[in-house]
Amino acid sequence: MVQSSFESDLQKKIVNAFEIFDQDGTRTVDIREIGTIMRSLGCCLSEADLQDILVELEDEDSPGYVNLETFLPMMTKFLLDQRFHPASSNKLLQAFQMFDADKKGYLTQAELTHFLTQDGECFTQDEMEEMLSAAVDPQSGHINYKEYVSHLVSENL
Template identity: 40%
Template sequence: MEGGPRITNDLEKRISDAFCVFDHHGDKSIDVREAGTVLRFLGCVPTEQEINEVILATESEDNKGEISLSKFLPYVSQYLMEHKWEPAQPDELFEAFRTIDEEHKGVITKEYLTKLMMEEGEPFTQEEIDEMMAVAVDPLTGDIPYEFYINQLLVNNKSDSIYKLADFTLAQKPLKKAVSQRLF
């Protein structure tokens, strides 16, 4: 594909840039195994089932095992504008932690949370757990003071989130349509 798809807005540019980080051959395609990595790199939180749906919808018919940017870009753009794969809100995270903190101490043990993450719901990988624990665990106590952890996530949450960009892009669509109708 020559030059790849036409990028028409900042959302598409952000998706394309993230995609290209994992385009190891420079041919505007990635291995299907990188789909989840690209989505997470963008700040999305898809389930494994949702990643598989993205792969099914965007995998190349000609080159099985590869996803082209030209198929990935419109699919992911649409899903982001619908706020699919959005991370949980801080109040939702706090309530989830409070639910598993049966004694309401404001802390949970690393071992307990690791057990839950490995055995309940969709299991996390060891790498995902290690990344979380590196930030969540208080090095002095070895426990997770979850309110502090959630606040750390908020501080590290960029104001230029992909979902804010998706909202802006969606809001611009009627404006572009109105302008083009007046011009023609």
């Protein structure tokens, strides 16, 4: 099967992301880094999805590690199939608007923290702090979610 230029470039991108975490140059990484690598490649996956993937990827001969030869074809397929593709800007905006019952156009830090740490797949304290550091308008102290979504989408281009 002939590999397209796009697929070849995609695989180079995957290898480069993987190699950042391959400190010893052994073509293996600690299994705990796989979620970070996948997210750096634009995948938006749940912890449950990640755990299912890790079961498939973990090296049987070296538990706790994933080798590039196993990771590369799976990750290539995920990206080509647009599996775990990020939500559109409209979907993100709708999600924020659901939290904004008063239709103010913004959320307070307390409101957003409450919504994202109470139900469903909750943010950790570190994840919440990281999000707030990027989302909060320094002048008002609020999250103007239209601006934040615009910022998120422009970062993914």
